[in-house]
Amino acid sequence: MIYPGGCYCSSVRYEVNVQSATETRTSICHCRSCKKFFGTGFGLTTKVPKNSFRITQGSLKEHISDNGATVLCREFCERCGTGILEYGKESASKFRYIMTGTFDNPGEFPPEGEFFCKEREQWMPEIHNIFHKREIHD
Ligand SMILES: [Zn+2]
Ligand SMILES: [Zn+2]
Secondary structure, three states: EEEEEOOOOOOOOOEEEEHHHOOEEEEEOOHHHHHHHHOOOOOOEEEHHHHHEEEEEEEEEEEEEEEOOOOEEEEEEOOOEEEEEEOOOOOOEEEEEEEHHHHHOOHOOOOOOOHHHHHOOOOOOOOOOEEEEEOOOO
């Protein structure tokens, strides 16, 4: 299955090519860093094998942050700023975490878990029947 996506201004387009959506894992993250980057109350990303992802149009700019504990790379459209993907240094050779909302059909990737629940906003209800972790980005 090919799952296409792209940024807000359409200059960046990409494809994720996997046998089925079960090769992916979507999760919510309530950490401070995700709230800042996504500009919302939580982050939503879909973990895909690195080799399943390719840019089909345009190019991404990257931002690397090193807070001492983690080195996190985030890539975004240089024209409109839409975040397209992120990955930590440890998973750099294996996985990409796609900003789920950038898929053309984001509803195909319902979340399977929530991370950093200790930083969940009070107004945000817990989603039932998925896993919950107090911390950890995985
Ligand atoms: Zn764009
Ligand atoms: Zn996070």
